[in-house]
Amino acid sequence: MEPLWKEQDYVCCSGSKRFAKEMAAASPFADLDHALQSARDIWFNKIDVNGWLEAFAAHPAIGAASPSISQWSKEEQSTALATATDSTVLELVEWNARYREKFGFVFLICASGRGTPEILAELKKRYLNRPIVEFEIAAQEEMKIIELRLAKLFKTQARTTPSVTAQ
Amino acid sequence: MEPLWKEQDYVCCSGSKRFAKEMAAASPFADLDHALQSARDIWFNKIDVNGWLEAFAAHPAIGAASPSISQWSKEEQSTALATATDSTVLELVEWNARYREKFGFVFLICASGRGTPEILAELKKRYLNRPIVEFEIAAQEEMKIIELRLAKLFKTQARTTPSVTAQ
Numbered sequence: 353m354e355p356l357w358k359e360q361d362y363v364c365c366s367g368s369k370r371f372a373k374e375m376a377a378a379s380p381f382a383d384l385d386h387a388l389q390s391a392r393d394i395w396f397n398k399i400d401v402n403g404w405l406e407a408f409a410a411h412p413a414i415g416a417a418s419p420s421i422s423q424w425s426k427e428e429q430s431t432a433l434a435t436a437t438d439s440t441v442l443e444l445v446e447w448n449a450r451y452r453e454k455f456g457f458v459f460l461i462c463a464s465g466r467g468t469p470e471i472l473a474e475l476k477k478r479y480l481n482r483p484i485v486e487f488e489i490a491a492q493e494e495m496k497i498i499e500l501r502l503a504k505l506f507k508t509q510a511r512t513t514p515s516v517t518a519q
Numbered sequence: 520m521e522p523l524w525k526e527q528d529y530v531c532c533s534g535s536k537r538f539a540k541e542m543a544a545a546s547p548f549a550d551l552d553h554a555l556q557s558a559r560d561i562w563f564n565k566i567d568v569n570g571w572l573e574a575f576a577a578h579p580a581i582g583a584a585s586p587s588i589s590q591w592s593k594e595e596q597s598t599a600l601a602t603a604t605d606s607t608v609l610e611l612v613e614w615n616a617r618y619r620e621k622f623g624f625v626f627l628i629c630a631s632g633r634g635t636p637e638i639l640a641e642l643k644k645r646y647l648n649r650p651i652v653e654f655e656i657a658a659q660e661e662m663k664i665i666e667l668r669l670a671k672l673f674k675t676q677a678r679t680t681p682s683v684t685a686q
Contacts, residue, residue, distance in 0.1 A: 400623035400650045456567035483567045488651055
């Protein structure tokens with residue numbers, strides 16, 4: 353059993369306030385799998401389109417250098433950063449802007465393990481989508497990011513917090 | 520050929536500013552069919568999800584009595600109004616609120632020719648949908664409303680404005 357996490361513990365998993373609230377309401381979870389199952393149900397069935405946009409808005413643009421980027425974002429983008437060259441970074445900045453102009457939100461991709469050329473190719477391919485199609489793909493990518501972050505949350509807490517059952 | 524309509528002429532067809540702008544940029548249209556074809560392309564391929572939400576926000580709740588409701592909205596809802604009873608109106612108000620709470624936008628239906636009991640049944644059925652599914656259905660209903668209004672615009676203008684070809 354996980355420790356009884358509160359709303360603010362889930363904020364680092366997704367920028368949707370309602371997601372954090374619903375996760376806190378659904379906890380405690382028996383294990384990570386249970387938490388992931390609830391997270392998927394909440395994200396796809398209970399968060400409305402405004403909540404999705406709110407979550408997307410919490411992400412920095414892929415490849416953007418900003419002091420406000422979280423440690424987890426940095427870790428997720430470490431392969432992208434390691435494979436970036438000056439020209440691919442410039443191209444990424446240009447295509448990020450083009451994408452935002454067309455779709456009205458940041459290009460979202462679960463960057464973990466992906467190099468900059470792969471991300472750029474994906475961005476160019478997805479740019480051709482209809483806005484509603486792309487909106488749903490972005491939500492699926494956000495779900496992958498939430499899954500990675502939930503796993504990190506469980507791992508971190510297991511190291512630092514005595515669990516309820518161990519008390 | 521239609522008269523050379525401007526952005527403000529299309530604002531009464533949809534609350535999305537970008538829709539009006541793109542329609543003005545695509546005009547003049549050879550006839551209503553040409554305009555409808557362009558409108559569909561613009562609405563589904565060029566308006567992003569924020570634009571869809573902007574258009575939805577321009578609609579009054581179905582059955583709501585408000586002095587700011589446009590004449591076209593009133594006409595579209597005339598069957599609903601004629602078939603409304605006190606109890607169905609109350610139920611509609613309650614379900615509209617429930618719908619908005621779940622999805623974050625107003626319940627949209629092309630009301631033309633539909634009675635209140637039919638609208639209420641549709642609302643209750645659609646309430647069960649996932650938010651993203653409902654978002655796309657709402658956009659399809661908005662497209663039907665745009666089609667009706669474009670037809671009205673052509674009809675009105677045909678009566679009041681000498682067309683370019685007739686000059």
